[in-house]
Amino acid sequence: LKEPASRTITEDGRLMLARMAKEGIETAWDRYEAQLPHCGFCELGLSCRNCVMGPCRIDPFGEGAQKGVCGADADIIVARNLCRMIAAGAASHSDHGRDLLEILKAVSEGKAPGYTIRDEAKLRRLAAELGINADDHGDLLSLAGAVAERLEEDFGTRKKAVSFVKRVPEKRLALWQKLNIVPRGIDREVVEMMHRTHMGVDNDWKSLLLHGLRTALADGWGGSMIATEISDVLFGVPKPVESSVNLGVLKKDQVNIVLHGHNPLVSEMIAQASQDESLLELARKKGASGINLAGLCCTGNEILMRRGIPMAGNHLMTELVLATGAVEMMIVDYQCIMPALGDLARCYHTRMISTSEKARFPHMEHREFHPEGARELAYQLVKEAVENFPNRIAERVYIPVEPVKIISGFSVEALLEAMGNSLDPLLDAVKNGLIKGAVGVVGCNNPRIRHDFGHVTLTGRLIANDILVVDTGCAAVAHGKAGLKQLKAAEKAGPGLRKVCETLSIPPVLHVGSCVDNIRILVLAAALANSLGVDISDLPIAAAAPEWYSEKAVAIACYAVASGIYTVLGVTPPIMGSRNIVGLLTSGLKEVVGATFAVESDPERAADLIIAHVNSKRKALGLS
Ligand code: SF4
Ligand code: FE2
Incomplete structure (x- = not known):
């Protein structure tokens, strides 16, 4: 078995992986290794299953087939x-x-x-x-x-x-x-x-x-x-809110309900129900001191941004959370929910609940949410979670770390409010060089990249170079765990950014939300461009997805570039089989939409690329 430290940079992840290995419990990392080596044709994007004259594949070395049955090259x-x-x-x-x-x-x-x-x-x-x-x-x-x-x-x-x-x-x-x-x-x-x-x-x-x-x-x-x-x-529009993050947000003496997925419709109802006095009373009767909610992935981001509900972890932590043995119920909606979870939960007392008509999973109980009955169902589920508390096996509970404090909730509205309802403080800081630029560091985790290493390394370099970072999704959780979402993280920023953070009382890494909330970055970029009378592609900004894995991330990266934002990917997309397409995406698009992609798996080098880009945009705007 591989060393946990080679799989993740996080302390909670390392400790939990070591324990799971000892207990013989499989994780995404193990399944990833079992898949190696990956199919070379598929990695290069050169296999096609779009019809049943095939499947076809193109030989990248130019010796075998160069066309599919239909003639596609x-x-x-x-x-x-x-x-x-x-x-x-x-x-x-x-x-x-x-x-x-x-x-x-x-x-x-x-x-x-x-x-x-x-x-x-x-x-x-x-x-x-x-x-x-x-x-x-x-x-x-x-x-x-x-x-x-x-x-x-x-x-x-x-x-x-x-x-x-x-x-x-x-x-x-x-x-x-x-x-x-x-x-x-x-x-x-x-x-x-x-x-x-x-x-x-x-x-x-x-x-x-x-x-x-x-x-x-x-x-x-x-x-x-x-x-x-x-x-x-x-x-509600998010406002700055204090909370905490990592596996330590689970509580030994409370009923733990974990909310996972992407859509806040179910989790918001559960959050309301968990405050019900009669359920809190029931929890006490069952020997728990309260009902504790914790989020995962973007459902977690949604309720963190708006309610300050603590965040248990990002994508690659979703299995590890169950292995704490302290989760009474995990409630999922849809997207990024590994089908492995239900099976893993069978090792514990955890009840696994799927809620969306569109998303079912092996070994989960399906309790479908519809608007008419959502409130009642939420109440019922929280009640069942509370009733499950006595089934917890105390000796198996392992919550390995203390949580890290964070500040979340930076909607565009909240940011504007912090600046006295004007973009000017931000624009001035960019013009006078206190802030060199801004970068959205976003996206998932992927076992191809050491967990959270891409996010935290890149972001650390950017803020040290006076570049403000805004983040969403799993990247935001990684930064939170690394302590970058606290006011004192301004110490890790360059002198200019540090000054701005201290003046506005904000951390150097601002949580703007879940993955759909990447649009908050678009809205902010459009507002900045409009007030300067330039295009988005003229701004000293960029985006990065150091550990992306999903099709959703591909769509986000493409709308970022098409909107004029230079975007650096930490994982190579399956396009390397076409020299023409690689050329277009990494350089030709500049002539077309004023922005390109770059692929760079080393976050230090990715930071260099982004810093150079930000500086070139500053120069073009006549800023030093
Ligand atoms: Fe794809 Fe064409 Fe082969 Fe069909 S025949 S699988 S469309 S390459
Ligand atoms: Fe997400």
């Missing part, structure tokens, strides 16, 4: 595969956004007791932005219904552009118009992507990739943006 096959990844990623974020719209609609019709409009001001701002006249709607619920319906139209085929392209800086939008990649309807672009990649449709790798960018933009400025904005309306 390496460029076509790589492009089609990449485009299908984008479509799947965009579909996932956008379907999540649609689920929120359906709840908003149900709230407006009085069919979702337990849910409510928690941020009226945001709803009114959105309505005004969408051109809905509040005076035409007698009450707030009717206005909410109108907003839901208007945004539901963004999914269809009747519009020329999704609503939020209004937020795109003028120059950027003009560029998209010229390239014909303005996203029209969210579902439409995804469906068209699947159509184009069917055998015998689009066989020009450049035109495939252009539509790939349009599909990704339908995610970033469409589905993901809807998910974030409507979550803010239903559950």
Whole structure:
């Protein structure tokens, strides 16, 4: 067995992996090693299963087959595969956004007791932005219904552009118009992507990739943006909040309920139920001193940002959390939930609950959430978790570390408020060089990269060089565990950034949310570009996904680049089989959308690339 320290840089991860190895419990790292060596054709993107004349594969050494049965060459096959990844990623974020719209609609019709409009001001701002006249709607619920319906139209085929392209800086939008990649309807672009990649449709790798960018933009400025904005309306716009992170957030003397997945619809209801006096009383009767909620992955990020609920870990910690033996119930919704979890939980007393009509898992009990009965079901599940507390086997409980303190909750609104409702303090800090630039460090974990090493190393280098970091997803959890989300982390920043952090009382690494909340970065970048009268691609900003693994991450990276943001990937996407496509994505795109990808698995070298990029953008803007 491999040394735990070679798998993760985190203390909780190392200690737990050592214990799991001793107990013979398998993890994603073990299964990853069992898969090695990976198929070389698939790694290069050179295998195709799009029809059953194949499967086909292209010989990368030029000796064997150079074309599939249909005649598709390496460029076509790589492009089609990449485009299908984008479509799947965009579909996932956008379907999540649609689920929120359906709840908003149900709230407006009085069919979702337990849910409510928690941020009226945001709803009114959105309505005004969408051109809905509040005076035409007698009450707030009717206005909410109108907003839901208007945004539901963004999914269809009747519009020329999704609503939020209004937020795109003028120059950027003009560029998209010229390239014909303005996203029209969210579902439409995804469906068209699947159509184009069917055998015998689009066989020009450049035109495939252009539509790939349009599909990704339908995610970033469409589905993901809807998910974030409507979550803010239903559950509140995040404000700075203190909390804590790592396996130590689980409590020995309390009922632990872990919430995992991506959509806040279920977890928000559980959070409400866990405060119910009668359930707290029941917990005490069962010998527990309280009911403790903890999050995982992006569901964790959602309830951390809005409620300060502690975060147990990121993607690669999801199995390790169960091995504490201290979890009474894990409740999952969808996305990034390893199908291994249910089986692993059978080693413990943990009850595993799946909740979404769309997402079922082996060895989990399925208790489906629907808006009408969500409140009752949440109450029932928390009750069952409490009743499971006496089944915990005390000798098996192992919570190896103390939690680390963090500050979360930096929505764009909250950031603006911290700056006195103006972008000027940030712009001034960038202009006078206190802050050199800003970088979004985002994305997942992947057993190909030592757990959290990519995130923490890159971010440490960036802040030391006076570059402000904003983060989401699993990257945010990694930074939190490393202590970078505390005010005192300003000590690790360069002198300029440190000064800004101390003046504004913010950490140098700002948590802006879950993966759909990457759009908060887009919104902020667009606002900065607009106030300077430049394009997003002119700003001294960049993005990085040092440990990404998912199709959703591919969609995010593509909408970042298509929006003009230079993006560095720490894991190589399956495109290396096409020299043309690698060339386009890493340099040619500069001429097309003003930004490119880079692939760099060494986070130190990734930091060098980003620092050089930020400096070149500063120079072009006439800043020193
Ligand atoms: Fe082979 Fe073409 Fe079918 Fe792909 S689409 S499996 S390359 S014949
Ligand atoms: Fe996520």
